Amino acid sequence: xxxxxxxxxxxxxxxxxxxxxxxxxxxxxxxxxxxxxxxxxxxxxxxxxxxxxxxxxxxxxxxxxxxxxxxxxxxxxxxxxxxxxxxxxxxxxxxxxxxxxxxxxxxxxxxxxxxx
Amino acid sequence: xxxxxxxxxxxxxxxxxxxxxxxxxxxxxxxxxxxxxxxxxxxxxxxxxxxxxxxxxxxxxxxxxxxxxxxxxxxxxxxxxxxxxxxxxxxxxxxxxxxxxxxxxxxxxxxxxxxxx
Numbered sequence: 001x002x003x004x005x006x007x008x009x010x011x012x013x014x015x016x017x018x019x020x021x022x023x024x025x026x027x028x029x030x031x032x033x034x035x036x037x038x039x040x041x042x043x044x045x046x047x048x049x050x051x052x053x054x055x056x057x058x059x060x061x062x063x064x065x066x067x068x069x070x071x072x073x074x075x076x077x078x079x080x081x082x083x084x085x086x087x088x089x090x091x092x093x094x095x096x097x098x099x100x101x102x103x104x105x106x107x108x109x110x111x112x113x114x115x116x
Numbered sequence: 117x118x119x120x121x122x123x124x125x126x127x128x129x130x131x132x133x134x135x136x137x138x139x140x141x142x143x144x145x146x147x148x149x150x151x152x153x154x155x156x157x158x159x160x161x162x163x164x165x166x167x168x169x170x171x172x173x174x175x176x177x178x179x180x181x182x183x184x185x186x187x188x189x190x191x192x193x194x195x196x197x198x199x200x201x202x203x204x205x206x207x208x209x210x211x212x213x214x215x216x217x218x219x220x221x222x223x224x225x226x227x228x229x230x231x232x233x
Binding site: 035104 | 151153158159162163168207222
């Protein structure tokens with residue numbers, strides 16, 4: 001079974017631009033979560049989507065948004081990029097069935113975004 | 117409040133020896149899951165092992181085992197017979213089970229393990 005894929009793997013943008021990152025979950029997984037990882041802040045939860053609906057949201061400004069399509073693929077968008085948005089963006093998918101505390105997340109390789 | 121604490125920012129271990137990475141957590145939810153992930157320098161987070169709050173036995177997966185002490189709220193990862201390829205960041209994470217679909221994952225700050233030849 002193919003793992004979680006993320007595109008692109010690397011991205012360089014300038015301040016003020018916007019960016020869209022893509023994530024394809026493991027086949028059969030219906031939940032997709034996004035995380036931002038920086039050396040200073042560690043791993044921070046952005047949001048989780050399940051069946052095209054945002055189910056959980058972290059503490060990030062409205063410039064960060066996402067969506068999920070009917071095939072469970074997800075995109076994350078960051079508008080008006082700031083230097084501090086430079087980070088590794090990780091996507092994770094899970095089955096999201098009953099007994100959610102047991103629901104293991106499997107991560108993609110990440111997209112490394114650099115904002116100049 | 118910090119929900120996941122990993123008190124060892126960095127650790128060294130000799131190849132072929134065992135090592136324990138500490139993790140303590142904080143929750144009032146009786147239903148929760150504890151996870152360990154490995155992140156090599158390439159960046160990808162690799163799932164290692166899972167322990168449920170209601171599991172009676174400690175989880176094991178190959179060379180990985182989880183020393184689960186519920187009363188002390190600790191979930192330490194034990195790696196037996198360390199290999200050079202084990203050098204990486206290790207994250208402890210928790211997902212509480214409140215509601216039908218639970219809450220989002222919370223990750224600790226990580227421990228950087230270096231295996232010495």
